[in-house]
Amino acid sequence: MKTLAELQAIRDKMKNQVDIRAEDSSCIRVVVGMATCGIAAGARPVLKAFSDAVQEKGLHNVMVTQTGCIGLCQYEPIVEIIEPGKEKVTYIKMDAAKAAEVVEHHLIGGEVVSKYTIGNSELK
Amino acid sequence: MYRSQVLICGGTGCTSSGSMKIAQKLEEEIEKNGLADEVKVVRTGCFGLCALGPIMIVYPEGTFYSMVKEENIPEIVEEHLLKGRVVTRLVYDETVAENEIKSLNETNFYKKQHRVALRNCGVINPENIEEYIGVDGYQALYKVLKEMTPDDVIKTVLDSGLRGRGGGGFPTGKKWQLARNLVKDADQKYVCCNADEGDPGAFMDRSILEGDPHAVIEAMAIAGYAIGATQGYVYVRAEYPIAVHRLQVAINQAREYGLLGKNIFDSGFEFDLDIRLGAGAFVCGEETALMTSIEGNRGEPRPRPPFPAEKGLFRKPTVLNNVETYANIPQIILKGADWFASMGTEKSKGTKVFALGGKIHNTGLVEIPMGTTLRDVIYEIGGGIPNGKKFKAAQTGGPSGGCIPPEHLDIPIDYDNLISIGSMMGSGGLIVMDEDNCMVDIAKFFLQFTVDESCGKCTPCRIGTKRLYEMLEKITSGNGTIEDIDKMEKLCYYIKNNSLCGLGQTAPNPVLSTLRYFRDEYIAHVKDKKCPAGVCTKLLSYKIMEDKCKGCTACARKCPVGAISGTVKQPHSIDTNKCIKCGACMDTCKFGAIIKE
Numbered sequence: 001m002k003t004l005a006e007l008q009a010i011r012d013k014m015k016n017q018v019d020i021r022a023e024d025s026s027c028i029r030v031v032v033g034m035a036t037c038g039i040a041a042g043a044r045p046v047l048k049a050f051s052d053a054v055q056e057k058g059l060h061n062v063m064v065t066q067t068g069c070i071g072l073c074q075y076e077p078i079v080e081i082i083e084p085g086k087e088k089v090t091y092i093k094m095d096a097a098k099a100a101e102v103v104e105h106h107l108i109g110g111e112v113v114s115k116y117t118i119g120n121s122e123l124k
Numbered sequence: 125m126y127r128s129q130v131l132i133c134g135g136t137g138c139t140s141s142g143s144m145k146i147a148q149k150l151e152e153e154i155e156k157n158g159l160a161d162e163v164k165v166v167r168t169g170c171f172g173l174c175a176l177g178p179i180m181i182v183y184p185e186g187t188f189y190s191m192v193k194e195e196n197i198p199e200i201v202e203e204h205l206l207k208g209r210v211v212t213r214l215v216y217d218e219t220v221a222e223n224e225i226k227s228l229n230e231t232n233f234y235k236k237q238h239r240v241a242l243r244n245c246g247v248i249n250p251e252n253i254e255e256y257i258g259v260d261g262y263q264a265l266y267k268v269l270k271e272m273t274p275d276d277v278i279k280t281v282l283d284s285g286l287r288g289r290g291g292g293g294f295p296t297g298k299k300w301q302l303a304r305n306l307v308k309d310a311d312q313k314y315v316c317c318n319a320d321e322g323d324p325g326a327f328m329d330r331s332i333l334e335g336d337p338h339a340v341i342e343a344m345a346i347a348g349y350a351i352g353a354t355q356g357y358v359y360v361r362a363e364y365p366i367a368v369h370r371l372q373v374a375i376n377q378a379r380e381y382g383l384l385g386k387n388i389f390d391s392g393f394e395f396d397l398d399i400r401l402g403a404g405a406f407v408c409g410e411e412t413a414l415m416t417s418i419e420g421n422r423g424e425p426r427p428r429p430p431f432p433a434e435k436g437l438f439r440k441p442t443v444l445n446n447v448e449t450y451a452n453i454p455q456i457i458l459k460g461a462d463w464f465a466s467m468g469t470e471k472s473k474g475t476k477v478f479a480l481g482g483k484i485h486n487t488g489l490v491e492i493p494m495g496t497t498l499r500d501v502i503y504e505i506g507g508g509i510p511n512g513k514k515f516k517a518a519q520t521g522g523p524s525g526g527c528i529p530p531e532h533l534d535i536p537i538d539y540d541n542l543i544s545i546g547s548m549m550g551s552g553g554l555i556v557m558d559e560d561n562c563m564v565d566i567a568k569f570f571l572q573f574t575v576d577e578s579c580g581k582c583t584p585c586r587i588g589t590k591r592l593y594e595m596l597e598k599i600t601s602g603n604g605t606i607e608d609i610d611k612m613e614k615l616c617y618y619i620k621n622n623s624l625c626g627l628g629q630t631a632p633n634p635v636l637s638t639l640r641y642f643r644d645e646y647i648a649h650v651k652d653k654k655c656p657a658g659v660c661t662k663l664l665s666y667k668i669m670e671d672k673c674k675g676c677t678a679c680a681r682k683c684p685v686g687a688i689s690g691t692v693k694q695p696h697s698i699d700t701n702k703c704i705k706c707g708a709c710m711d712t713c714k715f716g717a718i719i720k721e
Contacts, residue, residue: 001381001382001383001389002382002387002389002390003389003390004266004270004389007257007262007263007266010254010257010258011257011258011260011261011263013254013258014254014255014257014258014259015258015259016125017126017129017255017258018247018248018255018258018259020126020128020129020183020184021129021131021181021183021247032208033208034206034207034208035207035208035209036207039206039207047127047162048127048161048162050127051125051126051127051128051162052125052127055125055126056125063184064127064184065184065185065208066207066208067208068207068208068209
């Protein structure tokens with residue numbers, strides 16, 4: 001290794017992996033319901049899609065985590081996005097492709113993808 | 125990409141309670157549940173809370189599992205990693221709040237800490253250089269080589285106010301400046317690292333080498349650039365196998381990545397590093413003895429001057445700093461002298477790592493800003509003294525330091541304050557004592573250590589410490605007189621003033637400081653022939669209280685020398701001439717009828 005660019009390249013690659021270990025209360029939390037109902041409905045690929053996308057795109061202020069049963073088992077897989085100071089957004093009947101869309105538009109673009117939220121009656 | 129990472133402590137404390145086996149089991153279970161692509165296991169250095177080891181943290185949630193056992197692993201993997209349900213029962217109690225899990229940083233143990241030297245310990249995998257680079261590692265070395273002159277580097281370190289963390293507290297920048305400028309035409313200079321941590325109960329340097337070896341390597345290269353050295357040596361004791369192994373792995377990786385060796389970052393600067401193993405002699409922590417030992421000779425000190433900055437290793441100008449001192453350097457370069465100088469007190473800047481031990485709840489490693497009070501360290505971070513006992517003293521500085529009594533609990537900890545009350549910072553061992561500790565016995569313990577470790581080169585230390593020890597022995601066995609105490613004090617000052625090196629010059633400190641604050645205990649030993657704490661066995665006698673004794677004969681059957689007599693259902697008695705004071709009777713008695721006084 002001879003240049004700063006090489007050093008920075010390794011740093012950026014590793015930063016996404018190391019960042020997960022920092023605890024920060026100001027970050028956006030993406031919570032995936034991973035109770036039996038969620039897992040049965042396919043929550044695992046959703047969780048994986050979120051965590052991969054967040055690390056790939058280097059979203060350092062986003063924390064992807066899992067939780068137990070959210071209580072609306074018929075709408076699983078459920079994903080909640082909790083941003084400090086804003087109302088919680090609940091996405092229902094998610095899959096990996098929808099997750100990628102939510103990362104792109106909501107987490108990066110800041111726009112709620114309303115066609116997948118619980119408020120959308122067509123989904124129910 | 126992993127969605128979750130499980131950090132498991134690979135420090136010496138947790139390793140000896142089985143953390144590496146747990147890590148292996150964890151990997152097996154993760155594999156079995158098909159999570160190998162999703163969850164990664166990372167073996168890190170010390171988290172600090174050694175009392176609760178083996179320690180495991182699951183990220184991104186930051187769930188802190190303490191005292192983990194191998195048989196808990198399947199449950200944690202299935203419940204937490206697979207289904208996302210935290211196994212609250214196994215989580216560190218302090219982080220469990222109603223309905224939620226608190227962040228580790230909000231617990232009493234971590235709240236008041238400020239981690240600079242330990243910032244990567246328990247966070248990164250020390251055997252992977254890329255993880256260190258991921259937390260801004262080697263950026264400081266780049267900055268120094270490309271953007272700063274050696275004089276800039278020295279000025280930054282000087283301005284930061286960093287002082288030697290090995291005990292003496294000499295300004296680090298000053299040391300570097302002397303090594304750079306004192307000898308103009310030196311053909312070779314050296315950078316050395318003192319990792320010969322020998323105080324009983326101290327494990328700061330060990331944990332840094334185990335948890336963040338690259339920080340030390342990077343800092344030594346920076347020091348090499350600053351003073352104009354191309355070769356460095358880390359002198360580490362062979363009794364630290366994990367530290368030695370990780371350091372060697374780190375050095376090899378740094379060479380592989382071109383961060384050690386010739387023409388680093390294309391700057392023309394050359395620096396390499398080697399490990400020298402110490403055999404564990406305490407005196408080799410003294411700088412001149414350490415360098416004599418690296419040279420391949422018997423580790424004995426020599427008089428100073430000449431100081432190492434002028435004639436050090438192989439009689440060449442040498443900088444020698446302690447592990448913790450080096451661990452601060454990359455941060456100072458990256459964040460600036462002002463940032464570092466903003467922490468701490470007027471004359472002691474930055475933070476200090478302490479190894480908490482003795483009669484305290486949270487045994488472990490803590491890093492606090494200079495100027496934190498001892499009360500905060502013991503009662504808040506340390507969690508207080510177990511079993512409701514009263515605080516009696518804290519010992520800092522190991523065998524070279526002294527005791528701090530309760531009346532000084534609120535003194536802000538820094539170099540000068542500790543010296544003013546007759547102790548010293550030392551390398552950072554902090555042993556807490558409660559009312560069950562006899563201060564004369566403590567002084568004797570440390571003296572025994574220095575008697576064993578005196579290298580024998582100079583008479584005041586070799587014979588003086590031995591005689592001092594014999595006087596303490598006489599006092600604790602009940603044969604001392606008041607004159608002995610005065611004689612002892614005189615001898616202490618004689619040893620202090622006439623010894624060749626730091627070992628002898630500080631060896632009487634434990635005696636002097638206990639005499640200063642606990643003279644009444646010494647007097648109780650010689651005048652009343654009593655040990656107030658009930659430690660010195662020769663001054664104790666066991667007695668059966670007749671009104672409490674039920675005559676169950678349990679003690680009489682247990683006594684190994686047949687010193688207890690009496691008939692069944694009648695109060696028994698102890699023949700003090702036969703009694704060997706083993707205490708077996710007291711442990712056996714169910715009625716609390718036996719007392720020692």
